[in-house]
Amino acid sequence: MELRHLRYFVTIAEEQSFRRAAERLHVSQSPLSRQMKDLEEEMGVELFEPEGRGIKLTAAGKAFTERARSILASVDAAVDEAKGVAEGRLGTVVIGFETGTTFMGALLSLVAAFRRRTPRVGLQLVPMSSVEQWAALRQGTIAFGYGAYAPSDDALGHLEMARDRLGLLLSPEHRLARFKKVWLRDLESERVLLQPRQLYPRLHADILTTARAQGVTLHVTAEVLDLEALLALVVIGDAVTFLSEKFWELASQTSLLWRPVEDLHLNLSEVVTWRAEDDGAPVVRALIECAREVSPLLQHAADRARSPKVAQRKRNKR
Missing domain, CATH: 3.40.190.10 (Periplasmic binding protein-like II)
Structure with a gap:
């Protein structure tokens, strides 16, 4: 029994007609009828019986309809969940953070921005030093780190958010x-x-x-x-x-x-860190974008770049 057999069966049950079901499914009526006959033989029960020009469900067919719908709904939910995780819309991300920096640094702004962007992604914050974060990133036990130092490891990417x-x-x-x-x-x-x-x-x-x-x-x-x-x-x-x-x-x-x-x-400094190989991962990419968005250091640089005096100096250099 394949999933498509269940989808075909539920559609026929809803339409109570092989012809209308075939039109809705964009398949030929004859192969559809043959597949339902194969399904009945595999199950050892009759699912349909004639009624006028159409069909109706047998008692076994009615019972099977509810189960089939439930199975298809579960499969659809599983597919949606898998896509959501792959696209960074679902799942849980673990962030290591330097103790003592939680309330006075940019971490809260980063978390708030990430929560607005991906409200269905769970967050787990684990206190650990920068050195511990780097080890955890290499081992894959955390996806993102927030600490006081930039790593000197090419396998780890980083962004300095603030400096004091x-x-x-x-x-x-x-x-x-x-x-x-x-x-x-x-x-x-x-x-x-x-x-x-x-x-x-x-x-x-x-x-x-x-x-x-x-x-x-x-x-x-x-x-x-x-x-x-x-x-x-x-x-x-x-x-x-x-x-x-x-x-x-x-x-x-x-x-x-x-x-x-x-x-x-x-x-x-306040530095966020991640595995360089995860640059393209949706959740990590979202965290990096949020870090750039709320970074006091980058905001200050952007303000300076927009300053009329700075712009004038750049024009004079040209």
Whole structure:
């Protein structure tokens, strides 16, 4: 028994006429009658009986009609679902994200834009560091990543969405709080807290290497995984830490202060990452387009390009 036999049968049942069913199906009446006869022989029951110039369903035929309709509806739904997944309209996408960036970064804007574009696609957000995201992308356990660093792997594509200056976070009671500007040499005798090296290796390396280049040795007294715990230790004046200016807006609810470190010159980025081989996948393509749409960095570049002064300078160069 084939699906087309079920479709033929349901059409005949609805039309109660082989002739009208053949016209509706765009097939010849004789082969249609023969296929229904084969179906009855295969099932071992009679599905139709004559009635005037047409036909009517037997009791077995009526029962089979409902089952056949249900089977065809299930098949159609399965086909639609498969097409929806292939076209990026259905399914679930798993996104890895850097902890501590959820509310102050562009992630929420990205998720909202993606939800508007693909309302029937489920989203699962999994907290993980950039390094963990890259491994998960290679293994195929996530489809998209959102973190603080760009990968140096050609197998992974990436887009920098935002960039924010890294500075010093400290308590209002700290001795450096009275200064509007801070230099790395001012931190040489301070207790410095950082988030774990294994999760943020580049941040550690960048901060410590920059300090050493200025002849300063920073004393990292602890690595604290939980951002709230890190902020709490800074609040009580136990130590200082580094945080981007944007994230300080969240921390400012705890009365903490943020100061630029004049000779640090480091930025914390917001980067989305995906497998390069998935560039053409509908869901990944939609996420990339949404990231471009809400990226503060790209929006700023677009605003500058539209600026009359910038346009005039470009014309003058020509």
